Amino acid sequence: MPEGDKTTGCEGAPRHVAIIMDGNGRWAQSRGRPRLFGHHAGAKRVREIVETCPDLGVKYLTVFAFSTENWKRTQTEVAGLMSLFRRYITKEARALRDEGVRVRFIGDRVRLDAKLIALMDELELLTQENTRVHLTIALNYGSRDEVARAIKRMAQDVARGDLSAEDVDESTLTRYLDTRVLPDPDLVVRTSGEARISNFLLWQSAYAEYEFIDTLWPDFTADIFEGLVRDYARRDRRFGAVKA
Numbered sequence: 001m002p003e004g005d006k007t008t009g010c011e012g013a014p015r016h017v018a019i020i021m022d023g024n025g026r027w028a029q030s031r032g033r034p035r036l037f038g039h040h041a042g043a044k045r046v047r048e049i050v051e052t053c054p055d056l057g058v059k060y061l062t063v064f065a066f067s068t069e070n071w072k073r074t075q076t077e078v079a080g081l082m083s084l085f086r087r088y089i090t091k092e093a094r095a096l097r098d099e100g101v102r103v104r105f106i107g108d109r110v111r112l113d114a115k116l117i118a119l120m121d122e123l124e125l126l127t128q129e130n131t132r133v134h135l136t137i138a139l140n141y142g143s144r145d146e147v148a149r150a151i152k153r154m155a156q157d158v159a160r161g162d163l164s165a166e167d168v169d170e171s172t173l174t175r176y177l178d179t180r181v182l183p184d185p186d187l188v189v190r191t192s193g194e195a196r197i198s199n200f201l202l203w204q205s206a207y208a209e210y211e212f213i214d215t216l217w218p219d220f221t222a223d224i225f226e227g228l229v230r231d232y233a234r235r236d237r238r239f240g241a242v243k244a
């Protein structure tokens with residue numbers, strides 16, 4: 001194992017944590033600042049949390065950066081977020097690579113601009129050899145949209161004769177999802193006091209544990225993250241079975 005791949009870890013830590021990073025707008029507004037100020041503060045938190053993952057034994061981190069529904073926000077906010085994503089990728093690329101982070105994007109790229117798509121491709125390529133921690137950024141992602149796109153491709157494969165309808169089962173759909181190479185999330189966290197899933201990893205989180213916490217995303221610290229990971233480690237997951 002390369003030196004950089006060693007993790008200390010918390011016993012029983014979730015292998016995959018998925019986070020709905022909510023509350024940027026309220027955080028900014030409470031300071032009398034525009035909503036984008038909150039998104040910029042939120043972006044900084046992502047790096048900080050990714051960096052703590054190896055020490056805690058969390059191998060996969062997936063963050064919800066922009067949903068298929070977020071296009072309904074004002075043009076100023078959407079354009080500001082897209083510009084933030086471009087800047088974030090450009091600015092963070094080397095550090096992410098050097099820290100052993102493998103970055104992937106999930107979501108539908110069709111509505112994203114060509115420059116952003118090119119940067120996403122470059123970052124995926126740049127970090128493709130990394131294995132220390134896997135960061136997945138959900139961008140123009142919606143779970144229902146993902147499932148619909150997967151079923152469409154599955155139907156096309158059936159029509160071409162590359163897939164038999166008889167053979168379709170749960171694992172087939174899993175293989176057509178954007179998340180095909182990721183394990184299912186063990187823990188899903190939503191910040192900002194809202195107890196909703198908002199179309200995030202619905203299929204994949206069927207047996208996940210959930211944590212809804214009041215902290216607004218820009219106030220989410222490594223210590224809070226560690227506390228959630230340790231709480232998870234104490235939980236008893238049965239996946240529908242009864243304990244022997």
Ligand code: FPP
Pocket residue numbers: 021022023024025026027035039040042043046063064065066067070084085088137192217
């Ligand atoms: C939800 O808060 C947050 C978003 C829609 C954007 C999330 C984006 C980031 C954290 C920054 C960029 C991330 C990366 C990976 C570069 P909200 O705006 O709905 O907050 P509110 O509920 O208080 O209005």
